[in-house]
Amino acid sequence: MSAITQRPVLLRMAEVFGPTFQGEGPSVGRLAAFIRLSNCNLACTWCDTPHTWDWRRFDRAVEQYGAAPGDVLGWAARQPARLFVITGGEPLVQARRLPELVDGLLALGGEVEIETNGTIAPPEPLLSDRVVFNVSPKLSGSGMPRTRRIRPDVLREFAASGRARFKFVAGTLEELDEIAVLVDESGLAPVWVMPEGTTSRAVLERMRELADAVLARGWNLTTRMHVLLWEDERGR
Ligand SMILES: Nc1nc2[nH]cc(C(=O)O)c2c(=O)[nH]1
Ligand code: SF4
Numbered sequence: 001m002s003a004i005t006q007r008p009v010l011l012r013m014a015e016v017f018g019p020t021f022q023g024e025g026p027s028v029g030r031l032a033a034f035i036r037l038s039n040c041n042l043a044c045t046w047c048d049t050p051h052t053w054d055w056r057r058f059d060r061a062v063e064q065y066g067a068a069p070g071d072v073l074g075w076a077a078r079q080p081a082r083l084f085v086i087t088g089g090e091p092l093v094q095a096r097r098l099p100e101l102v103d104g105l106l107a108l109g110g111e112v113e114i115e116t117n118g119t120i121a122p123p124e125p126l127l128s129d130r131v132v133f134n135v136s137p138k139l140s141g142s143g144m145p146r147t148r149r150i151r152p153d154v155l156r157e158f159a160a161s162g163r164a165r166f167k168f169v170a171g172t173l174e175e176l177d178e179i180a181v182l183v184d185e186s187g188l189a190p191v192w193v194m195p196e197g198t199t200s201r202a203v204l205e206r207m208r209e210l211a212d213a214v215l216a217r218g219w220n221l222t223t224r225m226h227v228l229l230w231e232d233e234r235g236r
């Protein structure tokens, strides 16, 4: 029999960093380690991680590298945190490559949060205990056409999975109306609103503008704690 050498499927990576705190959403403030995957299926005007996908502004050969899941797991094992956040870019672009990574993180005794834009359905093997999805559907201000940024079938699937929390980035009070339409349309819950901003000043100002209106709608509010602490420094 001929020997077939199986090469590991490489993850397309942007960076790993930690320890830091989960800066956004329901787990804000928790000690965490981050695995940022490269590539995205959208191109939002206000994206704060264009180095993961905008190859007109960034050099792919510099910003992207391939890593075997085992190498990422070796790094993760040495991290003090047991909350692992997989983000991007859009991590579910590489959905088929993720179960090996996620299984390894769980085997380290970890919990996993996957930050996603909600346009790609979660593959079945990822719907397990100790894995949750922070689903961030994009609003019209992202500059993306609605048909690309909103996939009602996918959003409903996330909502039905019981493993998703919906985190909307908002810059204005008007955007809360837009969020309410999406929430009602697809039965999204629980809802978190997060201020847009890559400076501590912008984040705090927007939170103050949004807070009472978010309360009035019965939603949750999250800050961007890493921005309050470290502005837009990469790898925090
Ligand atoms: N500290 C920290 N928390 C985060 N939560 C979500 C992040 C992201 O970029 O998706 C992020 C990030 O970049 N840094
Ligand atoms: S979905 Fe997220 S990573 Fe992709 S372009 Fe929009 S903000 Fe950036």
Ligand SMILES: [Mg+2]
Pocket (backbone or CB within 6 Å): 048, 049
């Ligand atoms: Mg970020």
